[in-house]
Amino acid sequence: MAxxxxxxxxxxEPNAIGELLALxxxxxxxxxxxxxPDPTLFPAEALGQVMAEVIAAPGGQSMQYAPSDGLxxxxxxxxxxxxxxxxxxNAADVLILQGSxxxxxxxxxxxxxxxxxxxxxDPTFLGxxxxxxxxxxxxxxxxxxxxxxxxxxxxxxxxxxxxVRMIYTIPEFQNPTGVTLSLxxxxxxxxxxxxxxxxxxxxxxxxxxxxxxxxLPTLKSLDTEGRVIHLGSFSKVLVPGLRVGWAVAAPALRxxxxxxxxxxxxxxxxxxxxxxxxxxxxxxxDAHVATLRAAYARKKAVMLDAMRRHFPQDVAVTDPExxxxxxxxxxxxxxxxxxxxxxxxxxxxxAYVPGGSFxxxxxxxxxxxxxxxxxxxxxxEEGIAALGAALKRHA
Amino acid sequence: MAxxxxxxxxxxEPNAIGELLALxxxxxxxxxxxxxPDPTLFPAEALGQVMAEVIAAPGGQSMQYAPSDGLxxxxxxxxxxxxxxxxxxNAADVLILQGSxxxxxxxxxxxxxxxxxxxxxDPTFLGxxxxxxxxxxxxxxxxxxxxxxxxxxxxxxxxxxxxVRMIYTIPEFQNPTGVTLSLxxxxxxxxxxxxxxxxxxxxxxxxxxxxxxxxLPTLKSLDTEGRVIHLGSFSKVLVPGLRVGWAVAAPALRxxxxxxxxxxxxxxxxxxxxxxxxxxxxxxxDAHVATLRAAYARKKAVMLDAMRRHFPQDVAVTDPExxxxxxxxxxxxxxxxxxxxxxxxxxxxxAYVPGGSFxxxxxxxxxxxxxxxxxxxxxxEEGIAALGAALKRHA
Numbered sequence: 001m002a003x004x005x006x007x008x009x010x011x012x013e014p015n016a017i018g019e020l021l022a023l024x025x026x027x028x029x030x031x032x033x034x035x036x037p038d039p040t041l042f043p044a045e046a047l048g049q050v051m052a053e054v055i056a057a058p059g060g061q062s063m064q065y066a067p068s069d070g071l072x073x074x075x076x077x078x079x080x081x082x083x084x085x086x087x088x089x090n091a092a093d094v095l096i097l098q099g100s101x102x103x104x105x106x107x108x109x110x111x112x113x114x115x116x117x118x119x120x121x122d123p124t125f126l127g128x129x130x131x132x133x134x135x136x137x138x139x140x141x142x143x144x145x146x147x148x149x150x151x152x153x154x155x156x157x158x159x160x161x162x163x164v165r166m167i168y169t170i171p172e173f174q175n176p177t178g179v180t181l182s183l184x185x186x187x188x189x190x191x192x193x194x195x196x197x198x199x200x201x202x203x204x205x206x207x208x209x210x211x212x213x214x215x216l217p218t219l220k221s222l223d224t225e226g227r228v229i230h231l232g233s234f235s236k237v238l239v240p241g242l243r244v245g246w247a248v249a250a251p252a253l254r255x256x257x258x259x260x261x262x263x264x265x266x267x268x269x270x271x272x273x274x275x276x277x278x279x280x281x282x283x284x285x286d287a288h289v290a291t292l293r294a295a296y297a298r299k300k301a302v303m304l305d306a307m308r309r310h311f312p313q314d315v316a317v318t319d320p321e322x323x324x325x326x327x328x329x330x331x332x333x334x335x336x337x338x339x340x341x342x343x344x345x346x347x348x349x350x351a352y353v354p355g356g357s358f359x360x361x362x363x364x365x366x367x368x369x370x371x372x373x374x375x376x377x378x379x380x381e382e383g384i385a386a387l388g389a390a391l392k393r394h395a
Numbered sequence: 396m397a398x399x400x401x402x403x404x405x406x407x408e409p410n411a412i413g414e415l416l417a418l419x420x421x422x423x424x425x426x427x428x429x430x431x432p433d434p435t436l437f438p439a440e441a442l443g444q445v446m447a448e449v450i451a452a453p454g455g456q457s458m459q460y461a462p463s464d465g466l467x468x469x470x471x472x473x474x475x476x477x478x479x480x481x482x483x484x485n486a487a488d489v490l491i492l493q494g495s496x497x498x499x500x501x502x503x504x505x506x507x508x509x510x511x512x513x514x515x516x517d518p519t520f521l522g523x524x525x526x527x528x529x530x531x532x533x534x535x536x537x538x539x540x541x542x543x544x545x546x547x548x549x550x551x552x553x554x555x556x557x558x559v560r561m562i563y564t565i566p567e568f569q570n571p572t573g574v575t576l577s578l579x580x581x582x583x584x585x586x587x588x589x590x591x592x593x594x595x596x597x598x599x600x601x602x603x604x605x606x607x608x609x610x611l612p613t614l615k616s617l618d619t620e621g622r623v624i625h626l627g628s629f630s631k632v633l634v635p636g637l638r639v640g641w642a643v644a645a646p647a648l649r650x651x652x653x654x655x656x657x658x659x660x661x662x663x664x665x666x667x668x669x670x671x672x673x674x675x676x677x678x679x680x681d682a683h684v685a686t687l688r689a690a691y692a693r694k695k696a697v698m699l700d701a702m703r704r705h706f707p708q709d710v711a712v713t714d715p716e717x718x719x720x721x722x723x724x725x726x727x728x729x730x731x732x733x734x735x736x737x738x739x740x741x742x743x744x745x746a747y748v749p750g751g752s753f754x755x756x757x758x759x760x761x762x763x764x765x766x767x768x769x770x771x772x773x774x775x776e777e778g779i780a781a782l783g784a785a786l787k788r789h790a
Binding site: 060063099197239243259263266 | 506
């Protein structure tokens with residue numbers, strides 16, 4: 001039989017990188033490919049306690065259906081976290097999501113018709129493109145420099161491209177580059193979005209994991225017109241396996257996203273919302289995040305130090321102020337995908353993510369993303385040394 | 396600011412019934428409105444134990460990211476459950492979902508372009524329509540009788556309507572009517588789907604909750620051409636708050652749905668998949684389901700007996716062989732929505748779901764869905780008595 005698929009499915013195809021990364025699942029490979037937090041830092045004991053408590057609570061409410069917007073107490077706690085972070089927010093502004101990834105899907109479905117334009121950073125988070133693609137957008141990638149998305153190029157795009165519906169950005173420690181959008185550019189981005197009446201989708205999964213420098217205001221906190229949809233997540237600061245994230249948006253947008261939530265999966269897991277809520281009530285999230293910050297800062301330092309010692313001189317890497325990733329640019333003509341397939345995996349036994357697929361339109365071959373959060377410091381040193389030796393052998 | 400919304404959002408609107416049912420959340424109201432399982436039957440102790448065990452397991456894998464298809468061991472266990480239920484199935488055929496609701500969304504996104512036709516039972520599950528609506532389908536509702544969807548009407552629809560992409564059915568103890576599709580019609584439905592090359596979306600959230608009569612083969616087990624997408628769920632047999640369901644489909648369709656899963660929310664909660672898997676390994680699901688069957692069979696009997704004693708003679712109700720719902724048809728001219736708003740809620744302090752919104756195209760006013768699983772037997776008797784008295788007072 002030949003099933004007739006919807007037109008959008010032409011944009012829903014497996015990613016070649018996924019197949020390459022699957023090779024890195026071999027435990028004898030040192031993988032810098034994923035975006036996994038360090039499982040040795042998971043608050044397992046605290047999470048076990050709160051989960052036991054919510055399951056044992058009389059009435060069984062933590063196991064029952066819950067409102068599709070999310071548990072009211074968790075929405076209130078998220079709003080309090082947002083306020084503590086400098087962003088005005090009430091519980092009514094919060095929609096609990098199955099991870100912030102779900103917010104990428106909902107934002108695109110809410111705003112983007114086939115042929116509409118989404119502005120992204122270039123390179124950008126692959127999961128964003130995967131979420132947006134079923135809406136059949138056209139991408140307008142805006143290059144980045146050390147201060148994030150270039151505002152001169154953004155201005156040009158907004159002036160020249162019709163039907164721009166959304167500017168997608170990860171302002172802190174961007175995935176894949178590790179770069180942070182400067183304060184000046186945050187103000188400018190909002191000015192431009194206001195002038196051109198475009199929604200801003202602010203994705204902040206790494207925001208709390210800052211090593212150095214001052215915390216910058218969220219785009220949502222600078223938003224005077226209700227045009228910023230802010231996405232947050234407990235995946236990096238608590239555990240990814242809970243799948244609890246959130247959106248904060250103006251009432252009309254939040255309400256539409258809540259209807260998409262109901263349509264899509266009824267609700268996020270009651271158990272996981274209840275456990276997250278009780279964790280926030282009984283445990284010190286700030287103290288836990290401080291531990292993560294210190295541990296990931298050390299790992300980043302270990303990786304960058306190892307890269308300086310072991311990589312050829314012509315490899316440039318970013319020095320992120322936080323988050324999970326650094327971004328390497330190899331010499332012109334270097335093919336990071338071919339090198340991973342032919343050398344890094346079979347010889348050095350090391351995996352990374354070749355950078356090409358992070359570019360929405362024009363792939364560039366000589367870049368790669370390295371994650372430093374998942375591996376131990378010893379494995380980081382070992383893997384970077386092996387990769388550096390292989391790079392020099394094949395230079 | 397006036398945000399430009401995608402065209403599909405014209406189909407994503409709040410349901411008036413939702414607002415009416417929200418009034419039923421008052422604890423002094425006896426609500427037969429939801430589709431909640433009885434929380435006193437939740438296996439809290441067993442669930443608490445398995446959750447504690449998976450969280451405490453060395454390595455923290457239950458809290459980490461997991462494959463978007465679902466945990467391999469859970470996919471294998473679901474395949475074994477399917478085989479034990481008479482449906483050939485391997486782990487590779489299974490996609491774990493955030494509840495089977497998510498499968499409704501994915502099936503429509505995979506198959507339905509704007510203006511394409513979805514065949515539904517009439518009346519049909521409201522959550523199905525809510526999931527399908529963003530794909531901008533046209534509905535072709537097929538009336539039901541005591542044996543389920545009428546095959547003569549289905550045949551006529553398939554012969555006369557172009558662009559039918561999907562036949563959506565809940566074969567067992569349908570929501571909202573409680574009616575089961577007969578064996579003869581199951582065979583006929585597959586014949587017609589094969590002849591007209593249409594996908595069948597089989598939704599089975601209540602299948603295991605059978606009180607009387609023989610278990611009938613799933614449509615998937617009768618599918619010789621790989622055109623049935625089967626959806627199953629642990630929400631009714633374990634707990635809804637886990638949000639764990641599954642799809643079983645032919646490789647090409649399952650692969651596309653898996654890509655939509657990755658795009659939509661990355662994965663179902665690792666914790667909840669791991670806990671479900673360990674529950675299936677360490678506890679006797681069949682024994683638990685037997686307990687549920689007995690309890691819900693008693694509740695159904697209590698409700699139908701109370702309706703016979705308290706309701707006016709001209710109210711007809713279905714006698715389901717399983718599941719959570721019975722369907723009432725009142726006299727011609729009766730407006731179940733107005734009666735709920737004006738009498739049932741304020742006077743009788745009872746809620747149900749007026750039947751109108753279950754009809755995709757032509758609403759009918761004189762029907763209502765009653766749930767018997769959520770309330771205690773005493774509250775069922777009390778609520779039906781109060782409602783019956785109010786019906787007689789206002790006849």
